[in-house]
Amino acid sequence: MRLPVGTASLVALLLLFALAPLAVLLGRAFTGHQALAAVASADALLALRGTVATSLGAALWAFSLGVPLSLLVTRTDLAFAPAVRALCTLPSAIPPFIWAMGWIALANPKAGLLNLWWGPGTVDVYGALGIAFVLGTAGLPLVFLPTAAALSRIDSSLEEAARMLGAGPARALLTITLPLALPAALSGTALVFLFSASAFGVPYLLGVTATPPTPTLTTRIFGEVLMGAGGLERAAGLSLLLLALAIAVLLLSRWLSRAGRVRLSSGKGLALRPLPLGRARWPLSALALALVVALVLLPLFAVFLTSVEPVWGQLEGLTFAHWSHVLSSPRTLDAACRSLVLATAAGGLVAFLGLTIALTRRRWLETLADAPYAVPGTVLALGLLVAFSRDLRLVVADRFALVLALGNTLWMLLVAYVVKHLAFGVRNASDGLAQLDPSLEEAARVLGATRGRALYDAVLPQLKAPLTTAFILAFLASMTELTLSVLLVPTGRDVLGTLIFELQSYADPNSAAVVACAFVAVVLAVLGASSALGPKEAR
Amino acid sequence: MAAVELQGIFKRYGTTPVVKGLSLSIASGELVALLGPSGCGKTTTLRMIAGLERPDAGRLSIDGEAVDGPGLHVPPERRGLSMVFQSYAVFPHRSVFDNVAYPLELQRVPAPERKARVLEALAWVRLGGLEGRMPQALSGGQLQRVAIARALVARPKVLLLDEPLSNLDARLREELRGELAALRARLKTTMIFVTHDQAEALALADRVAVMNGGVVEQLDTPQALYQRPATPFVASFVGGATVLSGVAKDGHFHVAGVALLLPSTLAAEGEGTLVLRPEDVRVFQGGAPLPLSARLFVGSAAEYRFALGETVLRALGPPDAKGLPGDAVPVSLERALFFPSKLV
Numbered sequence: 001m002r003l004p005v006g007t008a009s010l011v012a013l014l015l016l017f018a019l020a021p022l023a024v025l026l027g028r029a030f031t032g033h034q035a036l037a038a039v040a041s042a043d044a045l046l047a048l049r050g051t052v053a054t055s056l057g058a059a060l061w062a063f064s065l066g067v068p069l070s071l072l073v074t075r076t077d078l079a080f081a082p083a084v085r086a087l088c089t090l091p092s093a094i095p096p097f098i099w100a101m102g103w104i105a106l107a108n109p110k111a112g113l114l115n116l117w118w119g120p121g122t123v124d125v126y127g128a129l130g131i132a133f134v135l136g137t138a139g140l141p142l143v144f145l146p147t148a149a150a151l152s153r154i155d156s157s158l159e160e161a162a163r164m165l166g167a168g169p170a171r172a173l174l175t176i177t178l179p180l181a182l183p184a185a186l187s188g189t190a191l192v193f194l195f196s197a198s199a200f201g202v203p204y205l206l207g208v209t210a211t212p213p214t215p216t217l218t219t220r221i222f223g224e225v226l227m228g229a230g231g232l233e234r235a236a237g238l239s240l241l242l243l244a245l246a247i248a249v250l251l252l253s254r255w256l257s258r259a260g261r262v263r264l265s266s267g268k269g270l271a272l273r274p275l276p277l278g279r280a281r282w283p284l285s286a287l288a289l290a291l292v293v294a295l296v297l298l299p300l301f302a303v304f305l306t307s308v309e310p311v312w313g314q315l316e317g318l319t320f321a322h323w324s325h326v327l328s329s330p331r332t333l334d335a336a337c338r339s340l341v342l343a344t345a346a347g348g349l350v351a352f353l354g355l356t357i358a359l360t361r362r363r364w365l366e367t368l369a370d371a372p373y374a375v376p377g378t379v380l381a382l383g384l385l386v387a388f389s390r391d392l393r394l395v396v397a398d399r400f401a402l403v404l405a406l407g408n409t410l411w412m413l414l415v416a417y418v419v420k421h422l423a424f425g426v427r428n429a430s431d432g433l434a435q436l437d438p439s440l441e442e443a444a445r446v447l448g449a450t451r452g453r454a455l456y457d458a459v460l461p462q463l464k465a466p467l468t469t470a471f472i473l474a475f476l477a478s479m480t481e482l483t484l485s486v487l488l489v490p491t492g493r494d495v496l497g498t499l500i501f502e503l504q505s506y507a508d509p510n511s512a513a514v515v516a517c518a519f520v521a522v523v524l525a526v527l528g529a530s531s532a533l534g535p536k537e538a539r
Numbered sequence: 540m541a542a543v544e545l546q547g548i549f550k551r552y553g554t555t556p557v558v559k560g561l562s563l564s565i566a567s568g569e570l571v572a573l574l575g576p577s578g579c580g581k582t583t584t585l586r587m588i589a590g591l592e593r594p595d596a597g598r599l600s601i602d603g604e605a606v607d608g609p610g611l612h613v614p615p616e617r618r619g620l621s622m623v624f625q626s627y628a629v630f631p632h633r634s635v636f637d638n639v640a641y642p643l644e645l646q647r648v649p650a651p652e653r654k655a656r657v658l659e660a661l662a663w664v665r666l667g668g669l670e671g672r673m674p675q676a677l678s679g680g681q682l683q684r685v686a687i688a689r690a691l692v693a694r695p696k697v698l699l700l701d702e703p704l705s706n707l708d709a710r711l712r713e714e715l716r717g718e719l720a721a722l723r724a725r726l727k728t729t730m731i732f733v734t735h736d737q738a739e740a741l742a743l744a745d746r747v748a749v750m751n752g753g754v755v756e757q758l759d760t761p762q763a764l765y766q767r768p769a770t771p772f773v774a775s776f777v778g779g780a781t782v783l784s785g786v787a788k789d790g791h792f793h794v795a796g797v798a799l800l801l802p803s804t805l806a807a808e809g810e811g812t813l814v815l816r817p818e819d820v821r822v823f824q825g826g827a828p829l830p831l832s833a834r835l836f837v838g839s840a841a842e843y844r845f846a847l848g849e850t851v852l853r854a855l856g857p858p859d860a861k862g863l864p865g866d867a868v869p870v871s872l873e874r875a876l877f878f879p880s881k882l883v
Contacts, residue, residue, distance in 0.1 A: 160591055161628035163615040164699075165642035165689065172616075175641075179632050 007360045010353070014365075018372050018419045021383030028236040028386055035237030038224075047220040048241055050128065054203060054216060055196035057132025058139060062192040065136065065295075066143030067178075067185050072288055074151040075173060077274045079285035085148070087292040092141040093523050094300075095480040095497070097201025098516045099138045101504055102299025103130065104205065105306045105513070111313025113302055126210035131203050137295050138202070139192035143185055146257075150184035151177065169275050183256050190253035197245055198376035200483040205505060217242040218378045218483070225382065225487060236386065239379040250374050300520060306513035326514040332499065339479055339496040342410065346417035347475035351467045353418070354425015358433050359455075366426050373423035377483035384416055385487060408490045416488055417478040424473040432466030433459075472530050480519055541603070542567040542697055542729040543588055548597035550583055557583045559753035560597070565697075567602075570723055570730045571758075572740035575750035576776070581733045584750070585699050588731065589622050590615035602696055616645075621695035625702040627686040629674045635661070635685050636670035642693040660692035663722055680711045687719075691726065700732035704739060716743060737777050741765070749773045771878055774814040780876075781820075781852045783813045787877060795848030799872060800826060807877035817842065819874040820854035822862075826871030831862050843868065 029035045038044055066088070072078045073085050091099065106114050107125035114123050124130065154177055162172035200218040207214035221238050224231035277284055308318045326332050357369050372380055388406040406412045436459065444454035482497035489498045496515065503512035543565040550558040558580040565571050573581040586592040587599065590606065590613060599607035601620070606613040621642075630638050639660055643653045661667055664684035674682060683703065690698055703719070704712040720743060723730055734740050740747045741761040748758040749772070757769040768774035771782045785794030787807035792799045794813070801807055822843050832851070833844040836858060843862065845852040854870065862868050 155626060155628065157624040157626050157628035158630060160589075160615070161622065161624055161630075161686075161689075162641070163591070164589060164620060164622040166616045166645040166693065167641075168616050169614070171645070176630055 006356070007362065007365070010357055010360065011365065011368075013353075014368050017384075017415050018368070018422075021380070021387040022375065024387040025236055025239060025379070025383040028233060029240045032233040032236060034230055034233040035240075038234035038237035039241060043215070043220065044238055044241065047215045047217045047238065048245075050203070050207065050214050050216040051197050051218070051242070051245070054128050054131040054135065054207075054214070055193045057129065058135035058196040059189045059193040061132060061136030062139045062143045063185065063189040065291075066140050066188065067147055069140075069288060069292070070144050070148040070151060070181075070185075071173070071178070072284065074148045075177065075275055076277050076284075077281060078277065078288060079281065080289045084288050084292050087296045088144040089141050090296055091138045093476070093527055094138075094520055095201070095482060096135065096138040096199055097205060097482055097501065097504075098303060098519060099299055100125075100134050100202040100205040101306070101509070101512065101516055102301075102303045103134050104509075105302035106299060108313070113305070113315075116313075116315070126206050128207070128214045130210075131206045131214060131216075132196075134202050134206065135196040135199055136192065139195050140295075142191045142195060143188040146188045147181055147185040150181040154180050173275060187253045187257035190249050190256060194246055194249045194253070194374070197242065197249070198378065198483070200378055200486065201501065204501075217245075218376065221378050221382060222486065225385070232382075232386065235382055239376075239382050242376050243379050246374065246376050246379075303513050303516050303520070306510055307517050309510055312509045322510045322514050326511045327518075331494065332515065335494040335496050335499040338410065338493065342414055342417060342495065343475045343478040345414055346421065346478040347471040349414075349418045350421050350425040350474035351429075351471045352425075353422060354427075354429040354470050355463065355467060357422075357426050358429035361433075366430055369426045370423045372419045373421065377420060377481075378487065380420060381416060381484045381487035384412060384419075388412060388415075410490060410493065412488050412490075413485060413495065416484040417474070417481060420481075420484060421474040421477050424477075425467075425470040428466035428470040428473075429463060432463045436462050468530070472526060476523055476526060479522065541565060542569070542601065543731065544598075544600045545584070545588070546598045548584070548587060548594045548599065550580070550587060550592065550594050557753055558587070558594075561750075561754055563748060563755055563758065565729065565731060567729055568727050570732075570743060570745045572744035572747045573731065573733045573750055574737060574740040574747050574776070575735065577735060579750040580753040581735075581750050582701060585622075585701055585731065585733045588697075589620060589699055590618050619696045620699060621690035621693065621697075622699040622701065623683075623686045623690050623703050625705065627679075627682045627706075629677075629682050629685050629689075631674050633674075634670065635666065635672050635674070635677070638674070638685055639670075639689045639692050641689065646693060656692055657688075660688040663691065663725075664688045664718065680707055680715065683707065683715060687722070691722070691728065694726075695728065697729045697731060700730065702733055702735070705734070705736070712739075719743065741777070747777075749776060751776070768814065768876065771812045771814050774816075774876060778816045779853075780814045780816045781850060783815070783847060783850055783852070784811075785813065786810050787813070792875075792877075795850075797827060797829065797847060799870070801877075802872055802875055805875055805877055807879070809879055811877055811879040814876040814878065815852065815872065816874070817853045817855045819872065820852065821871045821873055822854050822856040822868050824869070824871050826869045828867035829870050831864055831866050831868045833864055834862055845870065 069084065069088055073081045073088070078084065103125045104112070106112050107123040107130070109115060109121050109124040109126070112123065112125070115121060125134070158176055158180070159172045162176045163169070167175065198218065200222065203214070203216040204219050204222065207216060208219055217238055221235045221242070224235035224238065305315075306312065307322055308320060309315060310317045310319050310321070354369070357365055406415065440458045440462070441454050444458040445451070449457060480497060481495075482501055485495050485497040486501060489495060494502070496519070500512050500515045500519070503509070503515065541564045543563075545561055545563040548558055548561045549556070561580070561584060563584075573584060575581045583592060587594050587607070593612050594607050597607070598605060601618055605611060606618055630641070633641065636657055639657045640653055643656060648656070658667070658670065661670055664687050666681065666684050666688065669677070669681065674685070677685065683706075687703075704715055707715060716739065732743070741764075744761065746758055746760055747764055748755045749764065750756065751772050757764060757773045759767075759769075764773060764777050768777060774780045775782045783792070783794045785792055787793075787801065787809060790801050790803070792801055792807070792813050807813075829845045829847075829852070831843060832846045835842040835844070839858065840855045841858045843854045843856050845854070845868075852870070
C-alpha cells in the first residue's frame, strides 16, 4: 500500500509518540526480571484488589445514582429538572482530584466540616469506600448523559403501546423504556470503571494516607517511579496489569453500547408526555435537588471555604490572606503561565492534528489516534518516561544527527497532553466532516479551486465549530491535568496540576484550595463563554 | 348500546384548536373509519378515545361507561381498548412471542393458557412459526402483523388503528386490508381506524366519518357518502369531484364566464356550489364547448381537464376519442349536486 507523504508523516508521528512508548514499556515489562517479579508480588495483588474494588464501587455508585436521576429528569414532571440536569453534568468538567479535596474538607475524620457539625469521626472519606464514593460522583455524567440521551431517543409509541395493552405508567416505564435504555447505562457504567481505574489524584489523596492504606495500581506505579531505576522496571510490570484491565473493560463497554444500538428505533410521532409523579412530585423533586446539591455544590463550597480559612479546619476569622498570598507568589504565577502556554499549544495541536488525520479519511488512522485516550494516563506517562528518558539520536548518513532530547523537559508534557487528548480533535473533526455535504468541496473544485483552496474556502469554514470544541476540550483537560503531569513534570518546574497536588498532599491545603477555586472559575468561565458563543456558530 | 360515544369534544394544542365540538357514536361490532386530510384532527380524536390525550371539554364513554368528562379521565390502561400504531411500536427488546404475550402477562394469565392464546393470535395473522424471532429480523408487513396480534390477543372491547397500512407498499397493503376484514368478520371486534386514503376507508369500513377542520362533516355508509355527500368537502374528498362556486339561473350554472346546462332533474337557483363527479360529466355528447387544457390516458378511460377560472373541471371520457389541448370540446352534465350558499 502506498501512502501520500502527508499521511505517512502523520503515521510516523503517531508511531513515534503514541505507539512506540507503549511498545517500549511492554518490552520492559516482559523482559525485566524485577518487572515480572513485581507483577507476581503480594503488593501488586493488593494494589490490583484496591483498583478493582474502588472502581467497582465507583461504577455501582454512579449507576445507582445516574439511572434514577436520568429517568426522573427526562421522563417525569420533576420540578427543577434543568437544574438537576446541569448539576449532574458538571462533575465531568472539573478534575476529579478537586472533588477529593472538597470531600477531604467535608469529611476528614478530625477536621472535616461535617464532622465539626455532627461530632468528630462521624464520617470518614479516607479509604476504599471514600475513593469509590468520590470517583463515582465524579463519573456520574458518564452514566447520566448517555442514559438520558437514550431515554429521549426511544420511540414514544412504544410506551404508549404498553399503556394501551394494559400497563400502568410506572409499569410501562419499567418494562419497556428502562430495558431499552439499559445498554447505554451499562456501557456508561463500564466507562466509570475505566475512568476510576485510571484515576490517580483521588486514590492518592484518599488512599495513601488512609489507615490502613488503600493502594491502587496507579498510586503504586507512582510510588515505584519515585524509587528510581529498579522501581521503573517494577512500575512497568504493574502498568501491564492496569493496561490489561483497561482493555478488558473497554471491550466490554464497546460490546454493551453496540448491543444497545440495534434496539433504539428513531423517535417519531409526538413527543413523549412526561410521567406525572402526582403526590410524590414535590418530595421527589426536593430529594433529587438536595442530592445533587449535596454531591456537587457542597464539595465545591467546601473547597472555597477552605481557601478562606485562616488555618486548615478552623472556621473563625475567615480571611482572604491565602488568596493574596497564592495569587501573588511567583511559584503560582510561573506554574499558571506554564500551564496556560502548554494547554494552548496542546489545544491547537490537537485541533490541527485531529483535522489532518480526519481529512485523510482513513478509519484505521483515526482509530490509532483515538486509542491513547483510553490508555490509563499513568501507563501512557510511564511509556513516555521509559522511551524518552534518554536522548534519541537519529544518525543520517554518518554526518547529521537528529537529537530528540525530551527527557525532563516541558516538551515531554506537551507530547503527553497532545497524545492523550488527540481523540478530542479526531472525533470532533471526523464527526464534523461526516456531517458535511461532500458536494460543497466538489462545487469549489468544479468552479476552479485547487484541492487546498477548496479545503480552505469550502470545508474549513464549516468545521469551525467542531474544531473550536476540540480546542476547548483539549485546552481544559490539559490545563487541569494531573495524572500525566505528576510523572513527567521536569524537576522544579511545576504546572498547575502538580502545584495543587503538592500543596494539598504535603504542605498547605488552604493554598491548594485557592488554586482549585481558580481552576473551577476558569473552567466555568470557558464553558460559559463557549456555550454562549455556541448558538451563534450554528446560525 | 354504543361501543364508543363522543359528545361535544374539544381539544387544543397550545392555542391551536384541533378538535372543535366533535360528536360521534359508534355501535358495537362496527368498523368505522375516520377519514380526512392531514391536520383535520382524526389522529387526535383516535388518541383521545385511547386515553392518550385528554379532551379539554366534552364527554367520552366506552360501552356506556364514562371515561372522560368534567373531572374524569380514565388512563389508557384501564379502558379495555387496544391500539395498533402507525410505527407498529413492536417492542424491540422482546421476541415476537414476548411481544404478543405482554398484555396477557399484565393480566396475570397463567403460563400454559398464555402460550396457547399467543400462538392462536399469531395464527390469526399468519405468523405461526415466527414466535422466536426478534423484531429486527422481521419485515414491515410482519411487524404490522405482530402489532395486530398483540392488540387482539387480550380481546379488547375496541381496536383502534392509526394509519395501519400507510407504511406498507401497495401490494402488502392490499393483502393486509383483506386480512383485517377477515379477522374482523371472525372476531367481531369493534374497530376504529384512521386513514387519509379514501379508497381504504370506503373498502373496509361499515361507516366512514369524514373529518375536516376538527369536526365530522358526515358520518355515513360508503355508498351514502358517495351518492349523497352532505357537504361540498365530502363530495370532493370522497368522490374526487370538481367543486365550482357560481350562480345558478334558469337551468344554467354560471361560472368563470361559462354557462353550463344543468341536468333537468336538478333544482338549483341562486348563488351556490356545484359538485361534479368526473364520471357524471360527458364529453363529445353535446353541450357547451370548452377549451380542453389536458387529456390524460388512464387505461380504461381518459381524463379530460378543462380550466374554469382557478378550478379544474375533470371529466371521464372514452380513451380513444380525439382532442388536443386547445381544442373546443363539448361538455354536458349527466348528474350534479347543488349546495346553495347559506341564506343571510
